[in-house]
Amino acid sequence: MTARERITYLLDSNKKSIEIAAFAGDGMYAEHGGCPSGGVVIKIGYIKGKQCIVVANDATVKAGAWFPITGKKNLRAQEIAIENRLPIIYLVDSAGVYLPMQDEIFPDKEHFGRIFRNNAIMSSMGITQISAIMGSCVAGGAYLPIMSDEAMIVDKTGSIFLAGSYLVKAAIGESIDNETLGGATTHCEISGVTDYKAKDDKDALDRIKNTIAKIGEFEKAGYNKIKAKQPRENPEEIYGILPKERHDQYNMHEIIKRLVDDSEFDEYKADYGKTLITGYARIEGWAVGIVANQRKVVKNAKGEMQFGGVIYSDSADKATRFIANCNQKKIPLVFLQDVTGFMVGSKSEHGGIIKDGAKMVNAVSNSIVPKFTIIIGNSYGAGNYAMCGKAYDPRLICAWPSAELAVMSGNSAAKVLLQIEKASLLKQGKKITKKDEEELYNTIKSRYDTQTSPYYAAARIWTDGIIDPLNTRTWISMGIEAANHAPIEKKFNLGVIQV
Numbered sequence: 001m002t003a004r005e006r007i008t009y010l011l012d013s014n015k016k017s018i019e020i021a022a023f024a025g026d027g028m029y030a031e032h033g034g035c036p037s038g039g040v041v042i043k044i045g046y047i048k049g050k051q052c053i054v055v056a057n058d059a060t061v062k063a064g065a066w067f068p069i070t071g072k073k074n075l076r077a078q079e080i081a082i083e084n085r086l087p088i089i090y091l092v093d094s095a096g097v098y099l100p101m102q103d104e105i106f107p108d109k110e111h112f113g114r115i116f117r118n119n120a121i122m123s124s125m126g127i128t129q130i131s132a133i134m135g136s137c138v139a140g141g142a143y144l145p146i147m148s149d150e151a152m153i154v155d156k157t158g159s160i161f162l163a164g165s166y167l168v169k170a171a172i173g174e175s176i177d178n179e180t181l182g183g184a185t186t187h188c189e190i191s192g193v194t195d196y197k198a199k200d201d202k203d204a205l206d207r208i209k210n211t212i213a214k215i216g217e218f219e220k221a222g223y224n225k226i227k228a229k230q231p232r233e234n235p236e237e238i239y240g241i242l243p244k245e246r247h248d249q250y251n252m253h254e255i256i257k258r259l260v261d262d263s264e265f266d267e268y269k270a271d272y273g274k275t276l277i278t279g280y281a282r283i284e285g286w287a288v289g290i291v292a293n294q295r296k297v298v299k300n301a302k303g304e305m306q307f308g309g310v311i312y313s314d315s316a317d318k319a320t321r322f323i324a325n326c327n328q329k330k331i332p333l334v335f336l337q338d339v340t341g342f343m344v345g346s347k348s349e350h351g352g353i354i355k356d357g358a359k360m361v362n363a364v365s366n367s368i369v370p371k372f373t374i375i376i377g378n379s380y381g382a383g384n385y386a387m388c389g390k391a392y393d394p395r396l397i398c399a400w401p402s403a404e405l406a407v408m409s410g411n412s413a414a415k416v417l418l419q420i421e422k423a424s425l426l427k428q429g430k431k432i433t434k435k436d437e438e439e440l441y442n443t444i445k446s447r448y449d450t451q452t453s454p455y456y457a458a459a460r461i462w463t464d465g466i467i468d469p470l471n472t473r474t475w476i477s478m479g480i481e482a483a484n485h486a487p488i489e490k491k492f493n494l495g496v497i498q499v
Contacts, residue, residue, distance in 0.1 A: 001201045003056035017045030023458035025069045038073040048213035056091035064094035068104040078118040084482040087128035093135030119147035132204040133158040152196035155184040228285035232263040249296040273318035274298040284477030289326035292336035309340045316356040323363040327492035335373045339383030370483035375399040396479040399454040406452040414445035
């Protein structure tokens, strides 16, 4: 069976699942033949009704060898399991580290060895780990299944050893075949390394199903849930609400109405800090607190116009208070990003925008309830941070195809870089024509636009995926269900902030 066939057979067919980092490696490693999906498939789904995360090596990609992005993707799966106390299943079929890139995958803290450290940490935390050795399992990779709670091996196709037959011959001169060295019979009858011998892939997967079915109940975090309702407003209308041009205005309230149960949204401080929308709702029955960027121009209490998608001091102050409220009430947070950053200029600086922005970042950083981030449109600069970008530990973070992630827009960045480049050339005594300037601008913008693409971000696992907007409710609801496995163990504390 292929990696995806194995996962499909293992997961309950009548329940939803979500795939993590499907675009990992996209457009990367061309000189090595590429590494589609990072050479590993990861899904969160249900086995016998229990939510689990499944990691399956794809042996069709360099025999399942680990590229740097493979290591990052596997570590992301383990991070999700640790944060949410989710059982994790490894379907192992890998040749180990991809040797031509060993210096980028082997020695550092977030490299290959961290996988086994996490195995040990998860075991001490009581998080169930089950491995099925369904193909090759070599060298350092041999530790992953054997550091799991239970390991099974498929007869005649699974093998596990620290060194294969060629390396054994080279190292100590012993001639031996791989099956005798580390096959199912060897490890189930002689070494005792593995716990079960399976006759084929399906037999191994059936044994995993039976084991998961017997796991006891977990202690719940206790997030509030009632019977789910579909939005009253048609979710498919989202496609028409989002403008074609990313700088055009739209009303984020209309997006929210098509994401939340019964299109019901209880807004917090609706008339204050209007460039951020905050309020309570339900998604698939789960209570959530929503923090969203308003993308239309609004007027504040002083009659001043404020740009949509920009965070002002009053908006940051409102969001800080709302995040604190959600932490007090134990309500998960959902961030809907379409942000160009914080307001700049002398008026904002004199008004303390840095201080107010810092308060919001502080609240996001110290939040103890689970956070979920959906990047709808722009995600620029410090706005990405304040709205719970990847660096701020969202349990899941995904992007719509309309998203962009960067320090600033391609147009703005190209203008800034063009000025720097022009100054440098003029300093060298070179003349720049209007045509030269246009060509330089277009070259810079083209390069920058490539890097702001949501696919560029997803390839590097800056997000967990690019999703159809209609799947947003599923991602959030499954994420909160996963988070409900992990009771909150610390108190919310903002620490020292400037008031």
